[in-house]
Amino acid sequence: xxLGKVIGELWSTRKSTDLxxxxxxxxxxxxxxxxxxxxxxxxxxxxxxxxxxEYVVVAFGKAARVAFGGDGDFAFEAAIVGIVDGGHVPSKxxxxxxKKAQES
Amino acid sequence: MYLATVIGQVWATxxxxxxxxxxxxxxxxxxxxxxxxxxxMVAVDTIGANVGERVLVVMGRAARHSIGKGHxxxxxxxxxxxxxxxxxxxxxxxxxAEDDGASSx
Numbered sequence: 520x521x522l523g524k525v526i527g528e529l530w531s532t533r534k535s536t537d538l539x540x541x542x543x544x545x546x547x548x549x550x551x552x553x554x555x556x557x558x559x560x561x562x563x564x565x566x567x568x569x570x571x572x573e574y575v576v577v578a579f580g581k582a583a584r585v586a587f588g589g590d591g592d593f594a595f596e597a598a599i600v601g602i603v604d605g606g607h608v609p610s611k612x613x614x615x616x617x618k619k620a621q622e623s
Numbered sequence: 624m625y626l627a628t629v630i631g632q633v634w635a636t637x638x639x640x641x642x643x644x645x646x647x648x649x650x651x652x653x654x655x656x657x658x659x660x661x662x663x664m665v666a667v668d669t670i671g672a673n674v675g676e677r678v679l680v681v682m683g684r685a686a687r688h689s690i691g692k693g694h695x696x697x698x699x700x701x702x703x704x705x706x707x708x709x710x711x712x713x714x715x716x717x718x719x720a721e722d723d724g725a726s727s728x
Binding site for chain 1: 624625626652653654655661669670671672679681682683684685686688689701703704705706707708709710711712716
């Protein structure tokens with residue numbers, strides 16, 4: 520489970536039927552060191568309706584499957600389980616700038 | 624689940640028996656910076672992707688499920704979708720690198 524920022528969205532027609540009707544968002548994990556922020560972004564299914572630019576909590580594995588209403592077998596393993604309203608990490612200004620972005 | 628580009632195909636004759644009949648593709652995960660320096664992965668193709676196409680790659684149980692041989696398979700990485708397009712950091716990505724910047728989906 521990690522805290523990330525929605526940086527984009529993607530569309531797919533030829534895909535596993537398990538992914539039908541699911542919104543897929545591209546999410547970048549928040550990194551303590553900006554130089555480590557170039558990690559591979561994760562694609563997560565979104566049951567909540569997050570927007571680009573919002574901070575989200577992403578769960579993997581069983582937690583992600585449960586977020587879609589059960590522990591069935593799905594052909595994806597990452598899902599958004601929370602949209603962040605605010606927070607505080609003393610050493611970083613993530614949420615301070617986030618709030619500004621929301622107000623503007 | 625990751626966004627990746629198919630960069631090639633790989634064949635193997637001597638392999639784990641549960642892998643027989645599976646199409647193995649070499650994929651390169653998408654990175655926001657330095658795209659040429661990304662590591663590569665081998666993924667089972669369940670959807671019929673071609674070299675150059677952008678795809679969705681899943682790992683672990685989701686991958687074994689989509690490969691469709693129950694859960695007993697010696698592999699944990701699979702392609703579950705071909706991406707039509709994406710918008711990341713406000714930039715358009717197409718199905719292939721050549722389609723980048725195209726205005727319609």
